[in-house]
Amino acid sequence: MVKRVLFCFSIVVMLALAAWQLGQAGLLAAKAWAAPILIEQAWTQGQLSGQAVKPWRWGDSAPIARLEEPGQGVTRFVMDGGNMRNLAFGPVLSEDKGRTILYGHRDTHFRFLKSVEAGDVFSFQKLGEEAESWTVSKRFIADADNLYLPVGQTDGSLFLITCYPFDSLDPDTDQRLVVELVREGPAPASLSLADL
Structure with missing residues (x-):
């Protein structure tokens, strides 16, 4: 009798643990699905108010810029605060000596950089500002421990940096892909279907 009770108890405990694990996986999947929608809504609200809006109340980050690469149909919302937690939701922004x-991450938000070439045109817009057109001037691979950004032109430079190589199984590679863009001016206005 005692063995049967222990067996039943063990089964109940295992089922409870399995349900808890499935619940955690479901919660993670729900967050992954909802986060981009909430971030885009926060960007739209921030554009209307002129101030950064958190996508969820308990968040410690907000979208502060939008990066688009029309050739690949890519839109990325850039988050403030450069910690690993914020990188999970999108690229993060840093400004240094007039450079943006x-x-x-190479396997999510910046995976599209794998196909970017010199001459490709991007649109970049900071919160409360007009969108500007940027052109890829060059791309290069740098050692992570000796990462450098070209000196000279400090104003009007935009750099996109991600781990490299893209298809490496090593999560902590020692190289970085650096894509340098130069400002071209105001981005052309986007056309909606209503304008056609």
């Missing part, structure tokens, strides 16, 4: 630097 965006960091993103």
Whole structure:
């Protein structure tokens, strides 16, 4: 009798643990699905108010810029605060000596950089500002421990940085892909279907 009770208890405990694990996986999947929608809504609200809006009440980050690469149909919302937690939701922004630097993960938000070439045109817009057109001037691979950004032109430079190589199984590679863009001016206005 005692063995049967222990067996039943063990089964109940295992089922409870399995349900808890499935619940955690479901919660993670729900967050992954909802986060981009909430971040885009926060960006839209921030554009209307002129101030950064958190996508969820308990968040410690907000979208503060939008990066678009029309050739690949890519839109990324750039988050403030450069910690690993914020990188999970999008690229993060850093500014240094007049240069704007965006960091993103190679296997999610910046995976599209694998196909970017010199001459490709991007649109970049900071919160409360007009969108500007940027052109890829060059891309290069740098050692992570000796990462450098070209000196000279400090104003009007935009750098996109991600781990490299893209298809490495090593989560902590020692190289970085650096894509340098130069400002071209105001971005052309987007057309909606209503304008056609």
